[in-house]
Amino acid sequence: MDKKENSETINPLIDGHLHYLHNVSVDNVIFGYHEKELKVLLQRPQGMAKWQLPGGYIKRTETIGEAARRIAEARTGLTELYLEQFRSFGTPRRTEDEDFTPELLSKVSGFKVPADFWMFDYFVSVGFYTLTEFSRVKPNGDFYMEECEWWPVSELPEMVFDHLEMIKEALKTLRVHIYHHPIGYELLPEKFTLQDIHALYETILDRKLDSRNFTKKLLTTGIIIKLGEQKKMKGHRYPFLYMFDKDKYENALKEMMVLVV
Incomplete structure (x- = not known):
């Protein structure tokens, strides 16, 4: 109210x-x-x-x-x-x-x-x-x-x-x-790592996803863009940051693309 x-x-x-x-x-x-x-x-x-x-x-x-x-x-x-x-x-x-x-x-x-x-x-x-x-x-x-x-x-x-x-x-x-709606786009920050989006989908679905296949699907569809920036993490290699290509992401959803199986 x-x-x-x-x-x-x-x-x-x-x-x-x-x-x-x-x-x-x-x-x-x-x-x-x-x-x-x-x-x-x-x-x-x-x-x-x-x-x-x-x-x-x-x-x-x-x-x-x-x-x-x-x-x-x-x-x-x-x-x-x-x-x-x-x-x-x-x-x-x-x-x-x-x-x-x-x-x-x-x-x-x-x-x-x-x-x-x-x-x-x-x-x-x-x-x-x-x-x-x-x-x-x-x-x-x-x-x-x-x-x-x-x-x-x-x-x-x-x-x-x-x-x-x-x-x-x-x-x-x-x-x-999660298969056909912009879940990742809405819940993740503007810039994220591959590990971040992989963990998001695993958390929501409450099951393990093959990291290699999931990442390959994301990259080959072009719905995420690799940036020339890296995320600073203590004690780790600095992973690259990515962001969504919103137009390609929305088109992929309209075409009923499935990111995970």
Whole structure:
């Protein structure tokens, strides 16, 4: 939830029912990649021990995709992010959680929240995954969030509702999309080594890839360009840096080229 709409402050607990759709929300699985680990951006609301995905309600003036982008941009501080809708989630009891109560919201907001408040109704959530370069993100919560930070997907904390299932489903989708979507381009820095891109694909797919065949495919297709620069590494030979040829990369994806088998 953001703080402003048309330059006026909106408190979702007081007048949110006037500005947001009921019974449908969006949640973003924001992926980053750092030190050979795939990470996801999570937030923890005030007064709660459990963590949750960045998400929120859909304004009556925007599309579902616009809502997902607004929320992702607010949490990362970045624009022009890569987003993909991957699934919807809905069961009658999915928003029931011992930590998510009218009493807690009343305490945090200073507003008396009734037991039949609209936020406790049956909500369907539309799931998006977002890809971004880890080093560029400045995690940022909103006025109800106590913390907002990266977590390795292999070491996730206790989470509210069905948000753990959402992350698992987003990761499954990412592993399918990695063959024909610009996953590497979005998660790696502008300049990277062959070892970096090889490790990224192994991390996402969670399996070993033949280094020689993978590198050969990258180089022969011309989707990456070797630069006249080397990465300085302590105690190692300095490997050459590469960058994507974006036009060739996008053309290869359109032609359904497969980098790994």
